[in-house]
Amino acid sequence: MAELVFFTGTMDCGKSTLAMQIDHNHRARGRAGRVFTAHDRAGEGRLSSRLGLMVAATEVTPELDFRQLLVQELSGGARIDYLICDEAMFYTGEQVEQLARVVDDLALDVFAFGLTTDFRTRLFPGSQRLLELADRVETLQVEALCWCGRRGTHNARTVGGVMVVEGEQVVVGDTAPGAPVATEVEPVVGYEVLCRRHHLRGITAARGGTAVLSPEPLPFPAAQSR
Numbered sequence: 387m388a389e390l391v392f393f394t395g396t397m398d399c400g401k402s403t404l405a406m407q408i409d410h411n412h413r414a415r416g417r418a419g420r421v422f423t424a425h426d427r428a429g430e431g432r433l434s435s436r437l438g439l440m441v442a443a444t445e446v447t448p449e450l451d452f453r454q455l456l457v458q459e460l461s462g463g464a465r466i467d468y469l470i471c472d473e474a475m476f477y478t479g480e481q482v483e484q485l486a487r488v489v490d491d492l493a494l495d496v497f498a499f500g501l502t503t504d505f506r507t508r509l510f511p512g513s514q515r516l517l518e519l520a521d522r523v524e525t526l527q528v529e530a531l532c533w534c535g536r537r538g539t540h541n542a543r544t545v546g547g548v549m550v551v552e553g554e555q556v557v558v559g560d561t562a563p564g565a566p567v568a569t570e571v572e573p574v575v576g577y578e579v580l581c582r583r584h585h586l587r588g589i590t591a592a593r594g595g596t597a598v599l600s601p602e603p604l605p606f607p608a609a610q611s612r
């Protein structure tokens with residue numbers, strides 16, 4: 387039975403890597419797939435991971451109709467067994483509904499990958515519809531960590547190194563420190579994965595300090611510690 391599966395987590399938890407692994411494993415068993423993505427950091431029509439893997443992909447624009455495209459391809463004689471849909475949080479709610487129809491009406495498996503929430507801790511429209519419609523939701527097992535050592539659960543956006551909670555929902559960027567170069571006109575937009583406690587307080591690594599990763603020293607009296 388075909389399925390709509392949503393693999394989700396924070397930034398930098400391995401979603402794109404898993405997307406390419408699933409594609410590889412299905413292809414290795416002779417299944418035919420199509421790969422889609424939207425706004426990948428590597429540029430249009432590419433699905434890339436921080437581990438260095440990259441594959442060609444169809445860029446999803448708001449105008450793309452998944453069901454229509456797949457019906458066209460299948461009736462033209464193409465064989466398609468599954469779809470890999472990366473950065474699915476950027477798809478419209480309607481496109482996610484089309485994906486559900488692709489599963490139910492055309493019996494293709496759809497493996498979707500994306501963030502759950504944006505830099506304001508709000509659901510992206512695509513993620514919201516996937517959580518509502520998916521047959522299965524899988525949370526990635528590799529955890530990105532907050533600077534304090536807790537599990538990273540929320541994505542923070544920084545502009546010029548300072549955490550912000552206002553701005554456009556979609557701004558392509560990376561968690562790698564200082565990846566893009568700032569200009570005087572446009573300060574660097576970056577991302578950092580934080581635990582809820584530090585996200586809600588707006589405390590990034592730059593403000594909190596990475597030294598806190600080591601446990602607090604026990605309050606031994608001076609005589610005992612010698």
Ligand SMILES: Nc1ncnc2c1ncn2[C@@H]1O[C@H](COP(=O)(O)OP(=O)(O)O)[C@@H](O)[C@H]1O
Pocket residue numbers: 396397398399400401402403404434435436437528530
């Ligand atoms: N140099 C490295 N060595 C080992 N693992 C790495 C390295 N760089 C990145 N990774 C792994 O890749 C993950 C990010 O993968 P990626 O598919 O780009 O994530 P996502 O799509 O969720 O943002 C990191 O969580 C880490 O586990």
Ligand SMILES: Cc1cn([C@H]2C[C@H](O)[C@@H](COP(=O)(O)O)O2)c(=O)[nH]c1=O
Pocket residue numbers: 396397398401402425426427500501503504505506541542543555556557558559560577
């Ligand atoms: C939180 C958040 C992220 N984005 C962008 C930043 C990246 O380009 C992608 C996420 O990619 P990843 O492979 O999961 O690391 O999404 C955004 O536009 N808005 C946000 O709020």
